[in-house]
Amino acid sequence: MGIVELKIKGFKCERCNHEWIPHNIKNEPTVCPSCKSPYWNKERKK
Ligand SMILES: [Zn+2]
Numbered sequence: 217m218g219i220v221e222l223k224i225k226g227f228k229c230e231r232c233n234h235e236w237i238p239h240n241i242k243n244e245p246t247v248c249p250s251c252k253s254p255y256w257n258k259e260r261k262k
Contacts (some may be wrong), residue, residue, distance in 0.1 A: 220253065225237075225241050226241075227256070227257070229248040229251060230246055230255070230257060231253045232248060232250050234249070234250035234256075
């Protein structure tokens with residue numbers, strides 16, 4: 217059928233839940249493009 221499910225890696229902000237796909241997955245963004253938080257990939261401590 218020529219149909220394939222593609223898995224695309226992206227980032228998700230832990231603060232605002234914004235999801236985005238970077239141009240280069242190897243370059244982690246320093247801030248979330250939505251809320252500009254530098255802690256977008258840091259989980260909140262319980
Ligand atoms: Zn964010």
